[in-house]
Amino acid sequence: MDGFAYANLYTMDLPPPAPRWGGFPPYYFVGGNNDPTLIPCELLAEAAASVLRREGASLAIYNLGQGPQGYPPLRDFVASKLAARRSMHCTRDDVAITSGSGQGIDMVCKLLTARGDTIIVEGYSYGGAISKFRKMGLNIVGAPLDDDGIRMDALEDILKDLKAKGVSAKFIYTIPTIQNPTGSIMPLERRQALLRLAKTYGVPIFEDECYADLIWAWDAPPALYALDPTQVIHIGSFSKSLAPALRVGYLVAEWSALSLLIALKGDSGTGAVDQMVVAEYFSRFYDDHIKRLSTALEGKLDVMEEALRREFGVSVETFRPKGGIFLWLKLPDAVDVRKLIAPAAKAGLVFNAGPEWACDADAAKSYLRLCFAMPSTEVIEDGVRTLARVCFEETGIPVRSANLENATR
């Protein structure tokens, strides 16, 4: 074979080609993956068989013959879960199923933004969203965070400054509940302040709650959407609460916006069996599943934090998340994690470099994100030891002799 003969006709600005799939390296600490041992295979098999026996005939019709908004029993489940856990008052009519929350991000951007528009994003934020926003040519203004999420004083300065320049920001993209990557939960008072500020300056809020199912203690304040649905478009996902290979997310908005978002979905529906299996399984087992999963994840987080303390000692600052599957951490200012990427890869280790998870790359140069859900506790411990060794070899950090011994043995 000579290969496709028309490379001369390719369009500009192509991404790099996909490599041939070579599997994961041994220490794979990136990506929203989950723990394979916690997938309830038998219960999912039963759920799938049961729903296909009962409703399989409807697969013959696009969208199961029930329109582009998604499988109604799944929308019912989403509405009831959001009522119970996020204090959101919505029904199946307010919910649209998406092919993962990434599609939800695409849809909201298509509704509100055009190339060159300005948006406000948390200073550290979900790398996948930042990279989508950049690809769409949006001008990203980063809003500084503290342990409770966006700092309201800083946000007000940004909004004032934009107003002075005559710029209307198209939305504030926030992950208030298990912030990605910092793992914080925004307190109620700050949520209320955020809504007030956003209303004053006429900027809608784009609320991403992909991790809000996985909170160690069930104590999160209501979703921003619950506090004022007219100001907020809300997205979520089953990738973290159940499984990311299922491509099932959801979007909640008032109908005037939702009806346009559905029209912008741009596919011919989200995979039906994926939707049916989630609805069938979670309608019965959501609470149990979430409890079991969160407990196991918090245990893995403990293992990772302990390993970091053991290997890095005082050279690491960890931001213990209140839920989720990732740990955000900071190495000493002298460490630029971008310089660790290649040697870590050589040692079979991949991590999310802070600069890819930040609006201002340089300001995040000593930060990184480690995902702890997929790897076993043994891999977590070996991996953190490997990271410490690589870091020491490249930067002389961590310096304590005990760590040094561990790191070089």
Add this chain to the structure above:
Amino acid sequence: MDGFAYANLYTMDLPPPAPRWGGFPPYYFVGGNNDPTLIPCELLAEAAASVLRREGASLAIYNLGQGPQGYPPLRDFVASKLAARRSMHCTRDDVAITSGSGQGIDMVCKLLTARGDTIIVEGYSYGGAISKFRKMGLNIVGAPLDDDGIRMDALEDILKDLKAKGVSAKFIYTIPTIQNPTGSIMPLERRQALLRLAKTYGVPIFEDECYADLIWAWDAPPALYALDPTQVIHIGSFSKSLAPALRVGYLVAEWSALSLLIALKGDSGTGAVDQMVVAEYFSRFYDDHIKRLSTALEGKLDVMEEALRREFGVSVETFRPKGGIFLWLKLPDAVDVRKLIAPAAKAGLVFNAGPEWACDADAAKSYLRLCFAMPSTEVIEDGVRTLARVCFEETGIPVRSANLENATR
């Protein structure tokens, strides 16, 4: 609720909002739907349960931990099916799974086209593709068809003309096997001529074989891709051969192009359970399923053709398809089917108006496409009678007294 408060920030060029889903009208003759009674619910339930018991744990990882090209057993099945039925020599490495063939169309356009580019499309073609091409701002040149697909003399004129104008067409989009909407199969000699012409003028071929599984007689010549993979990007789907609510299609191309197409996919994978169920079921039952489905569909086509002869007499010209799920037909020149859309809708009947399935809308004003897979034979007969009545009331056609009696009773 006051509705979302930021309509002032919406971007330009929004599509019309989705209406609240109100179900299908009684005579629904559009869309690539299938016959619900022909979905093998029990076998799909068993397939789903079996694959989830065996491999469910891998759902914990994006793309089942097997990379963005798709579930390997499904790619194996696609490759073996294409070898057996389309004479294509490919392996799992040449196949990428897509979320329906629509995503495949998006991907190919992203690889080869930019706004303002010119493409060549069969004069009558898939309305969904035409509408995508228009949305992307492509300049569509229609190539005239006869009973064997694109006319080579006309295509050569087009290519010569474009060359004279200094325009490089980015691809020729063709549905050579069960052409949509005309139902033709391009003979081998013409396929060879098409490849020669395309090569001479330096234009790649974008081959869409979404209906090629459903051929009444297994006598189709090899796919264009089989004849020269360096000239062709090939797409297909399981929407027609199994079920459209499953969002599973595929794309076959030489790796130099495929690796870029995968990078352009733009989601985080195609729904895994959908993929797993298709692979598990079709790896065992494809031949039986296709035989049973094709036989049933051909029977429904007979019912529709007979009803059309009965109700329209000599006032209809039908283009009996060699497979698939739709019938293309022509009413007398005096009938503009666009004027039938509203009164038909009032009578509970929807059809694909020829102008939406054509590069030159006006030239297709007396044509329409009727899909026969989903409706029962009774609905087909009642629906065709309703169509004749509406047509008679609006245009005085069909005129024969016998039909008149039928149409008005």
